[in-house]
Amino acid sequence: MSASRFKVGIVGLKPGRGWAMQAHIPALRALRETYEIVGVANTNRASAEEAALAAGLPKAFNSVTELVASPEVDIVAITVKVPYHKAIARDAIEAGKHVYCEWPLGNGLVEAEEMAALAKKKGILGVVGTQAVCAPEVAYLKNLIADGFIGEVLSTSLVARGGALQGGGAIPDKNVYGYLLDRTKGATMLTIPVGHTLAALKSVFGEVMEVSSMLAVRRPMTLAVDTGEMLPTSAPDQVLVSGIFASGVPLSLHYRGGAERDDDGLFWEINGTKGDIRISGSSGHTQMVQLSLSGARGSEKTFQRLMVPDSCRSGWPEEVEPGNVARAYARMARDLRDGTHTAPSFDDAVAIHRIIAAIERSAESGRRIAV
DSSP states (O other), X not given: OOSSOEEEEEEOOOTTOSHIIIIIHHHHHTTTTTEEEEEEEOSSHHHHHHHHHHHTOSOBOSOHHHHHHOTTOSEEEEOSOGGGHHHHHHHHHHTTOEEEEOSSOSSSHHHHHHHHHHHHHHTOOEEEOOGGGGOHHHHHHHHHHHTTTTSSEEEEEEEEEOBTTTTSSEESXXXXXXXXXXXXXXXXXXXTHHHHHHHHHHHHHXXXXXXXXXXXXXXXXXXXXXXXXXXXXXXXXXXXEXXXXXXXXXXXXXXXXXXXXXXXXXXXXXXXXXXXXEEEESSSOTTTSOOEEEEEETTOOSOEEXXXXXXXXXXXXXXXXXXXXXXXXXXXXXXXXXXXOOSOBHHHHHHHHHHHHXXXXXXXXXXXXXX
């Protein structure tokens, strides 16, 4: 591994669109002194060449296998659809590469556990892209609560929208987004926006001990705008969870499928003995949207904006998505060099997968489930 910069190979870079292009590329380029992007691999050489040209990358690999085996690559960044995460991560780990894998880590808890176990066995650092935990607003919120800004936390509640592609009744492109409709593919409103938000909640409040939940499919058919087809939908568009953290703090969460009506798609409130904090955003994708904090204490009747210190933002990309991803990559580099545990790891991902599995079991059984 390079003593100066970590060399990254990206799997799943689409020219002109996609998460890797809008978040990973600018994030890594913002960390030029730490990372070097070696190249890209897609499903075929032609696709990789097109992506490399669009992103200005030096190399298009013939295949994912070639990228993973390349001595030029230190870290494999996996940004493909969820069903392919496990196989690519397994090959990368077996080749001795460190891995940054987008969330969800695996298609369900079992896959995530297998990936985390393999990384541990091989002495590989696996980082998962639950970058909401790296958002400056979440970090500032955690500090405010730890410092007693609202006293003892009594409860937290959150209502959010999953976004247009999550239970919204229509998708623009069947081939690109159709797999989101099938709950067996592992990329649903529960696993993606709810999963990212659970990671943020856990970073603030600690371990979730038990949950009681309901999942509902209220829109059983979805329009594919490009083909005009009505597609069957098994992914839930209503997620309701009540639970309790190990600290005794009760949790209430409700995610609704579809786009927000007025650019106000997240309402998260934390109630304490001395005051309250509210967190808002344009959607329930806490990992992707600009969050804002406000608070009120004592006898105050109005909430006042709580400004994140400028020191938490300076030196990072201004845009939310690459900014949060860059912070996750920076933590990864620190962990690789210092042996620390600051980046969201595969083990952290397994903990979130366990909460999701408990939510699913509770919804199926109608019982409270221990996590």
